Amino acid sequence: MRYWLIKSEPDVFSIDDLKKVKREPWSGVRNYQARNSMRDDMKAGDLALFYHSSVVPPGVAGVARVVGEPYPDPTQFDSKSEYFDATSPKDNPRWILVDFEFVAKFDELVTLQKLKEEAALDGMVVLQKGTRLSVTPVDAKHFKHVCKLAGWKP
DNA sequence: GCCAACGTTGGC
DNA sequence: GCCAACGTTGGC
Numbered sequence: 001m002r003y004w005l006i007k008s009e010p011d012v013f014s015i016d017d018l019k020k021v022k023r024e025p026w027s028g029v030r031n032y033q034a035r036n037s038m039r040d041d042m043k044a045g046d047l048a049l050f051y052h053s054s055v056v057p058p059g060v061a062g063v064a065r066v067v068g069e070p071y072p073d074p075t076q077f078d079s080k081s082e083y084f085d086a087t088s089p090k091d092n093p094r095w096i097l098v099d100f101e102f103v104a105k106f107d108e109l110v111t112l113q114k115l116k117e118e119a120a121l122d123g124m125v126v127l128q129k130g131t132r133l134s135v136t137p138v139d140a141k142h143f144k145h146v147c148k149l150a151g152w153k154p
Numbered sequence: 155g156c157c158a159a160c161g162t163t164g165g166c
Numbered sequence: 167g168c169c170a171a172c173g174t175t176g177g178c
Contacts, residue, residue: 007163007164009164031173032173033173053163053164053165054163054164054165056165056166057165058164058165112165129170129171130170130171130172131171131172132162132163132164132171132172132173133163134163
């Protein structure tokens with residue numbers, strides 16, 4: 001059982017959107033490290049902090065769960081998609097994703113500022129300077145601490 | 155294989 | 167809108 005943090009711009013796809021649709025393919029990730037996490041390391045049942053980025057204030061809005069097995073991101077082959085990748089081989093797709101399902105929306109956003117203030121969260125990847133990764137691993141102890149800050153029990 | 159130029163992310 | 171950080175691209 002591993003823990004993750006996934007970033008999303010809520011104007012594009014928010015925790016409320018996930019709650020509404022229940023399950024969502026995490027399409028559009030075009031970074032190899034993030035892809036490798038989804039392809040190689042994520043297992044059904046893993047939990048992820050759902051982080052709202054590029055809004056004021058940014059922060060963790062809730063929790064999602066990995067469902068099913070990794071599979072090729074269909075948007076890479078869709079010429080009408082903004083995520084279309086003409087160079088991805090059809091017989092060996094470059095971009096692999098997993099689906100996430102809704103688990104919980106926190107009563108209150110746990111803001112980035114709050115995360116930074118917590119000594120217990122020192123070393124959390126998303127807090128490291130210059131980290132732009134949209135999918136990052138989270139230590140179990142950090143995951144649990146963020147849930148505690150939110151007043152939510154896994 | 156080096157590295158400059160360029161593009162993107164995302165907090166502020 | 168600015169800009170720091172950093173990944174990618176492509177010329178050599």
